[in-house]
Amino acid sequence: xxxxxxxxxxxxxxxxxxxxxxxxxxxxxxxxxxxxxxxxxxxxxxxxxxxxxxxxxxxxxxxxxxxxxxxxxxxxxxxxxxxxxxxxxxxxxxxxxxxxxxxxxxxxxxxxxxxxxxxxxxxxxxxxxxxxxxxxxxxxxxxxxxxxxxxxxxxxxxxxxxxxxxxxxxxxxxxxxxxxxxxxxxxxxxxxxxxxxxxxxxxxxxxxxxxxxxxxxxxxxxxxxxxxxxxxxxxxxxxxxxxxxxxxxxxxxxxxxx
Numbered sequence: 561x562x563x564x565x566x567x568x569x570x571x572x573x574x575x576x577x578x579x580x581x582x583x584x585x586x587x588x589x590x591x592x593x594x595x596x597x598x599x600x601x602x603x604x605x606x607x608x609x610x611x612x613x614x615x616x617x618x619x620x621x622x623x624x625x626x627x628x629x630x631x632x633x634x635x636x637x638x639x640x641x642x643x644x645x646x647x648x649x650x651x652x653x654x655x656x657x658x659x660x661x662x663x664x665x666x667x668x669x670x671x672x673x674x675x676x677x678x679x680x681x682x683x684x685x686x687x688x689x690x691x692x693x694x695x696x697x698x699x700x701x702x703x704x705x706x707x708x709x710x711x712x713x714x715x716x717x718x719x720x721x722x723x724x725x726x727x728x729x730x731x732x733x734x735x736x737x738x739x740x741x742x743x744x745x746x747x748x749x750x751x752x753x754x755x756x757x758x759x760x761x762x763x764x765x766x767x768x769x770x771x772x773x774x775x776x777x778x779x780x781x782x783x784x785x786x787x788x789x790x791x792x793x794x795x796x797x798x799x800x801x802x803x804x805x806x807x808x809x810x811x812x813x814x815x816x817x818x
Contacts, residue, residue: 562630563628563629563630563661564628564629564630564631564632564633564658565626565627565628565629565658565659565660565661565663566626566627566629566633566636566656566657566658566659567624567625567626567627567656567657567659567663567665567817568624568625568626568627568640568643568653568655568656569622569623569624569653569654569655569656569815570593570620570622570623570624570625570651570652570653570654571619571620571621571622571623571651571652571654572589572619572620572623572650572651572652573619573650573651573690573691574589574614574616574617574618574619574620574807574808575617575619575650575689575690575691575808576650577589577592577616577617578616579613579614579615579616579617579618580610580612580613580614580623581613582594589614589651590608590610592647592648592651593608593625593647593651594608596643596646596647597627597643599646600639600642600643600646601629604629604630604631605629605630606627606628606629606630607627607628608625608626608627608628609625609626609628609665609666610623610624610625610626610665611623611624611625611626611665611666611670611815612666612672612815614810614812615767615807615810616807617806617807617808618807618808618810618811618812619690619691619808619810619811619812620811620812621675621811621812621813621814622654622812622813622814622815623812623815624665624815624817625665626659626663626664626665627656633656633658636656636657636658639656640653640655640656643656668817668818669762669817669818670762670815670816670817670818671735671760671761671762671815671816671818672760672761672762672763672764672812672814672815672816673736673758673759673760673812673813673814673816674758674759674760674764674769674810674811674812674813675744675756675757675758675759675810675811675813676693676756676757676759676769676770676773676805676809676810676811677691677692677693677742677745677754677755677756677809677811678692678693678694678695678754678755678756678757678773678777678805678809679692679693679694679695679750679751679753679754679755680694680695680696680697680698680699680755680780681695681696681698681699681751682694682696682751683696684749684750684751685749685750687747687749688747688749688750688751689808690808691745691808691809691811692745692750692754692808692809693805693806693808693809695777695780697781698781699777699780699781700779700780700781700782701739701755701780703779703780703786704739704776704777704779704780705738705739705740706786707739707775707776707779707786707789708737708738708739708757708776709737709738710786710789710790710793711734711737711759711772711789711793712734712735712736712737713733713734714731714732714733714734715731715732715734715793716730716731716793716794716795716796716797717730717731717732717765717768717793718730718797718798719771719792719793719797719798719799719800719801720765720767720768720771720772720775720792720801721765721766721767721768721771722765722766722767722771722804723766724765724798728765730765732761732763732764732765732768733761733762734759734760734761735760735761735762736758736759736760736761737757737758737759737760737772738757738758739755739756739757739758739776740755740756740758741753741754741755741756742754742755742756744756757769757772757773757776758813759772767804769810770804770805770806770807770810771801771803771804771805773805773809773810774801774802774803774804774805775789775792775801775803777803777805778801778802778803
């Protein structure tokens with residue numbers, strides 16, 4: 561039987577979900593996507609597979625999953641409209657395109673970009689909570705910008721993996737890591753100045769970006785130095801980083817397939 565393959569890009573607010581992957585007795589993004597697909601496909605067999613998992617409360621500006629079907633979709637635009645009509649309001653499908661059987665969404669070479677949105681200094685409006693982390697202490701932003709640049713390039717990132725093992729592959733290449741003022745998101749309840757960390761690379765380990773962000777926050781507070789970060793990235797060095805930045809500030813900004 562011939563199979564049909566489609567890549568669907570979606571965006572979502574992850575604040576009320578327990579991450580992407582299906583888990584018993586909790587609401588996850590994959591669960592809601594598959595429930596919606598099952599409804600609009602009227603029980604016809606299908607399978608969906610994501611390009612990667614996001615943790616609980618992490619959001620996505622543009623994520624992707626592959627849809628496997630036994631029958632073709634006759635009208636992609638109509639299908640996308642129907643999918644969106646039935647998805648919950650905090651998930652939106654952006655695009656759909658057909659791919660061939662050689663495409664594998666997990667193994668296909670890709671680059672991911674994440675951003676981490678934050679502010680500091682005073683308590684924010686509660687509406688900021690789903691996508692922005694507030695650090696109440698003062699931060700040295702200029703020093704944090706210098707620290708972010710230390711992550712660029714190929715380094716040994718074992719110190720930035722949650723519960724690493726002896727078998728992990730810890731050499732990773734970061735194409736871009738920069739801390740800049742936020743000009744992507746705005747709202748009338750946002751504080752005057754907000755910031756984001758932008759990180760781009762081919763693959764990330766569990767909690768890697770949140771550990772990198774937490775390290776930069778500790779750098780900004782004066783708890784760590786630039787030399788501490790340089791040391792943590794040396795070959796075969798493992799330093800247990802104390803602070804994992806909250807998940808709600810992390811956003812998967814995009815996935816590019818090569």
